[in-house]
Amino acid sequence: MTPSAFLYLERLPLSANGKLDKQALPAPEQRRPDLNEPFAAAESDMEQIIAGLWKAALGLQEVGRYDNFFDLGGHSLLVAQIHAKLEKAVGRSVAIVDIFRHPTISTLAKHLNEIEAQDRLFDEVHARAHQQKMALAQRVQALQSRRTPNE
Numbered sequence: 001m002t003p004s005a006f007l008y009l010e011r012l013p014l015s016a017n018g019k020l021d022k023q024a025l026p027a028p029e030q031r032r033p034d035l036n037e038p039f040a041a042a043e044s045d046m047e048q049i050i051a052g053l054w055k056a057a058l059g060l061q062e063v064g065r066y067d068n069f070f071d072l073g074g075h076s077l078l079v080a081q082i083h084a085k086l087e088k089a090v091g092r093s094v095a096i097v098d099i100f101r102h103p104t105i106s107t108l109a110k111h112l113n114e115i116e117a118q119d120r121l122f123d124e125v126h127a128r129a130h131q132q133k134m135a136l137a138q139r140v141q142a143l144q145s146r147r148t149p150n151e
Helices: 045-058 076-090 096-101 105-147
Strands: none
Touching: 045 076, 045 105, 076 096, 096 105
């Protein structure tokens, strides 16, 4: 694996016995790396949810809506972590491959919103079809009750 951050140090911290003191190494800065895309903040609610998950997973203070997850240091293990948290945050199933196919906050949010709109439309059509089926069943029952003689 490649390092997610590089730091320039004048000298490495050493322990009393002359070995590298890993505990004394400074933590890398939690800032967005310089990318080709200028920073643009998340706009919609869905974008803000995704941005929050990415910030936490990548250890960054800010991520832009057009930033590529993998250019920010993301990798497949982080995708798996984000996937589980994203499903919990949006309250429905999300295909893990969608995170790979839509690696920016903007494109992933747009895709998830489109799926949500399709699901709502499907639910409306399903409800209408159910109502029509019930109305037809009532008509059939009414017609059958007229045909049978009363005893």
